[in-house]
Amino acid sequence: MKKKIVIGLWISLVVLVIAFGSLVVYQNKLEAEARAEAERIEQEQIKMQEEEAAQAAKLKEKEKKVVEPEKEKYTFTDFEATYYAQSKAIVREEPYDTAEVIGTLSLDQYVSIVGKCKQTDYYKMKINGDYGYIAFDDVSKDYIDIPLPTSSTKSVPTAxxxxxxxxxxxxxxxxxxxxxxxxxxxxxxxxxxxxxxxxxxxxxxxxxxxxxxxxxxxxxxxxxxxxxxxxxxxxxxxxxxxxxxxxxxxxxxxxxxxxxxxxxxxxxxxxxxxxxxxxxxxxxxxxxxxxxxxxxxxxxxxxxxxxxxxxxxxxxxxxxxxxxxxxxxxxxxxxxxxxxxxxxxxxxxxxxxxxxx
Known part of the structure; x- marks a missing residue:
């Protein structure tokens, strides 16, 4: 009877060891899968960051290619002259019609020209210690006669x-x-x-x-x-x-x-x-x-x-x-x-x- 009890205990111990070993193996498997999943997610994040950085670099390069030629495409022939402004002549920041307006000139105001744009119908001019751009049609080579002031209320006085x-x-x-x-x-x-x-x-x-x-x-x-x-x-x-x-x-x-x-x-x-x-x-x-x-x-x-x-x-x-x-x-x-x-x-x-x- 005693021998049967001992054999039973050994069998139970063996079963317990086998079960514990299986549990350890399963736990290790779960941990390995978790590590693999974490590594996968990390690699995907790195890849996404690299892709975003690459896209940003491409966009920046694209913007650079658009902006820089816009500024560099205007070249000028040296040209010195003093002209007269037409009525409400517009001075722009760049030599094209949609460029920002930086000022207007009164009729017959002097315009000091220093260059002629090769790509557009604009002159480069000196203004307020800096440069601006004015369309060919907004200036005249000749003096523009400013009309004499008139008013219907004025008349020859009698006093x-x-x-x-x-x-x-x-x-x-x-x-x-x-x-x-x-x-x-x-x-x-x-x-x-x-x-x-x-x-x-x-x-x-x-x-x-x-x-x-x-x-x-x-x-x-x-x-x-x-x-x-x-x-x-x-x-x-x-x-x-x-x-x-x-x-x-x-x-x-x-x-x-x-x-x-x-x-x-x-x-x-x-x-x-x-x-x-x-x-x-x-x-x-x-x-x-x-x-x-x-x-x-x-x-x-x-x-x-x-x-x-x-x-x-x-x-x-x-x-x-x-x-x-x-x-x-x-x-x-x-x-x-x-x-x-x-x-x-x-x-x-x-x-x-x-x-x-």
Whole structure:
């Protein structure tokens, strides 16, 4: 009996060992399958990442091939010229019609051309210290006549005054830190010493006006400045109108003759009976003086020469000199005031103008 029990126990132990071994084998199989599945998933993830990276690289390369040739395809022939802008000329960032607009130009504005596109109908131009592009059709080689300002509300005035002076700083300059005056001829020690007030006093004019059109001298679109004359010439019929302009035109001479002619025509529109007198330049700019004389002759107006006092130092303020105002303030003549008429210069201008009136 005891022997049977021992045999039974051995059999049970063998069965148990076999079962345990089978369990271990099965467990190992499961673990191997899990590792294989994990490795498979990891390999698929790596493959997907590689494919995504490859696609991104292809896309980037494709974009690069699209963008870079777009920028590189425009080539230019060196070409230097100064043209005039047509009305509302458009400046673009690139030389083609759909490129971003970076600005517009006013009629007759100068356009400094530096190149001509070989692929499109665009010029390369300088603008605000950088470059832009403007279509061939938006510029003109020739001066574009800006129409004179017109209005249905303007008419020939009936009220009268003796004389109008139209000028620059020599005629009238506002108060600034550069000088001691306020609203009279720049450089004169007092209003009564400038040429305007000396002329009015000498001729006994009872009614007069004087105004600054200095901005007109610097402008590249001068006809747009002419309506600054309206408060005067559309309200009063003047017996005489004196034009003292030109000193600041130096460096701005493009179509000066056309613009000066237009100014006189504009004045005559509203003051057809006025005697128009053109005052010579105080500074001896030969080309400007030549143009002024030609216009005066063509328009049949009086020209008053200052040739004998032009550039004469004794008639000019000198840089470094000092002037003391009645209240004791001391002004040192700087670069702006230097060259303007001093009291002697204003007296000389007035004498020549008075003699012609």
């Amino acid at each position: 009268t005054k003796d004389i109008l002076f139209i000028g620059n700083s020599i005629t009238m300059y506002p108060a600034t830190k550069d000088w001691w005056g306020s609203g009279w001829g720049c450089g004169a020690t007092a209003p009564e010493n400038d040429y305007v007030h000396q002329t009015v006093a000498a001729k006994g004019y009872g009614s007069y006006d004087y105004m600054s059109l200095r901005a007109w001298e610097f402008s590249s679109t001068r006809n747009y400045e002419l309506d600054d004359l309206d408060p005067y010439i559309t309200n009063y019929q003047y017996g005489t109108i004196v034009i003292e302009l030109g000193e600041n035109v130096k460096g701005h001479e493009n179509h000066f003759k056309e613009d000066l002619t237009d100014m006189i025509k504009y004045i005559k529109t509203y003051n057809p009976n006025a005697r128009i007198v053109m005052l010579d330049n105080f500074w001896p700019y030969k080309s400007i003086i030549s143009t002024k004389k030609a216009v005066a002759s063509e328009q049949g107006i009086t020209y008053v020469s200052l040739s004998d006092i032009q550039g004469v130092q004794e008639y000019m303020l000198q840089q470094g000199d000092e002037f003391t105002t009645p209240d004791g303030t001391v002004y040192t003549i700087g670069s702006f005031l230097a060259g303007h008429p001093n009291d002697a210069g204003f007296a000389a201008i007035a004498q020549r103008l008075i003699a012609a009136l």
